[in-house]
Amino acid sequence: SQQGEEDPQALSIQEGENATMNCSYKTSINNLQWYRQNSGRGLVHLILIRSNEREKHSGRLRVTLDTSKKSSSLLITASRAADTASYFCATDLTGNQFYFGTGTSLTVIP
Amino acid sequence: DTAVSQTPKYLVTQMGNDKSIKCEQNLGHDTMYWYKQDSKKFLKIMFSYNNKELIINETVPNRFSPKSPDKAHLNLHINSLELGDSAVYFCASSTISGTEEAFFGQGTRLTVV
Numbered sequence: 001s002q003q004g005e006e007d008p009q010a011l012s013i014q015e016g017e018n019a020t021m022n023c024s025y026k027t028s029i030n031n032l033q034w035y036r037q038n039s040g041r042g043l044v045h046l047i048l049i050r051s052n053e054r055e056k057h058s059g060r061l062r063v064t065l066d067t068s069k070k071s072s073s074l075l076i077t078a079s080r081a082a083d084t085a086s087y088f089c090a091t092d093l094t095g096n097q098f099y100f101g102t103g104t105s106l107t108v109i110p
Numbered sequence: 111d112t113a114v115s116q117t118p119k120y121l122v123t124q125m126g127n128d129k130s131i132k133c134e135q136n137l138g139h140d141t142m143y144w145y146k147q148d149s150k151k152f153l154k155i156m157f158s159y160n161n162k163e164l165i166i167n168e169t170v171p172n173r174f175s176p177k178s179p180d181k182a183h184l185n186l187h188i189n190s191l192e193l194g195d196s197a198v199y200f201c202a203s204s205t206i207s208g209t210e211e212a213f214f215g216q217g218t219r220l221t222v223v
Contacts, residue, residue: 033211037151042114042200045211086151090212098143098202098212100153 004032004089004101012107019076021104023089024069030092032065034074037086037103046074046087081110113137116201116215123191124223131186131218133201141165142184143212144176145200153200159184188220196222 007022023032031050035043049056049065049072056063062075076083086103114135123129135142144156158166162178173189188195198219204212 035214040217042214042216043153043202043212045213048211088153098204099155100145102150102152105151 004091004099006087006089006101006104008104009102010105010107012109013079015079015081015108015110017079019079019083019106019108021074021087021106023072023074023101025072025089025091025099026070029067032063032072033090033092033098034061034063034072035088035090035100037088039085043088076106079106079108081108084108113213114201114203114215116199116218118218119216120219120221122221122223125191125193127191128187128189129191129220130188131199131201131220133184133186133215135182135201135203135213137203137213139203139205139213140181141204142178142181143202143204144184144186145202147198147200147217149197157184157186191220191222193222196220 004023004025013019031048033048034046036046037043047058047063049063060077065072084107086105088100088103090098090100116133141160143158145153146156147153155168156170157176159178161181175187177185198217200217201215202212
């Protein structure tokens with residue numbers, strides 16, 4: 001069953017602006033991960049946040065996790081045209097299971 | 111070096127045929143997966159194998175049969191292909207599943223005509 005749902009489905013911003021996308025999920029998780037998919041390519045792991053963590057940073061990426069609301073957000077600061085891609089959250093329930101949402105399609109306009 | 115490799119990258123075939131997609135990982139991971147991504151980009155887990163043993167088999171028609179000859183390989187065989195099987199299939203692997211990132215192959219775009 002589908003576990004994560006990203007919001008918005010599509011996002012278009014100007015280069016240099018920040019992009020925020022959200023993920024909601026349904027059940028308790030061990031961790032939540034964000035992936036990026038460029039058009040026609042496989043998924044690339046961006047960042048993992050564990051259920052006992054609330055915020056994590058990696059370069060221009062900032063991820064938050066609110067387990068009480070069963071939601072996470074991914075913030076990309078100072079966006080670049082190369083950030084144009086689809087972004088997916090994936091939740092791990094009890095191991096051996098990565099459940100993905102439908103993704104947010106981000107377009108960064110140069 | 112390619113971490114997770116799938117072949118073929120593209121596969122066009124007629125309804126009713128049987129086809130296989132191969133996947134290999136050279137990362138020493140214990141767990142491998144198959145995902146199906148439909149035209150709306152929704153990624154659905156199909157199978158999960160841990161050390162050659164089936165862990166997860168989501169609601170997938172039994173026309174789909176995974177085969178894991180060793181923990182570095184997880185092949186997907188599909189019998190009696192249907193139009194609705196057209197999608198991009200991704201293989202992935204990870205260490206102790208769920209605690210670390212998964213590495214994905216580049217995908218196999220299957221088109222059934």
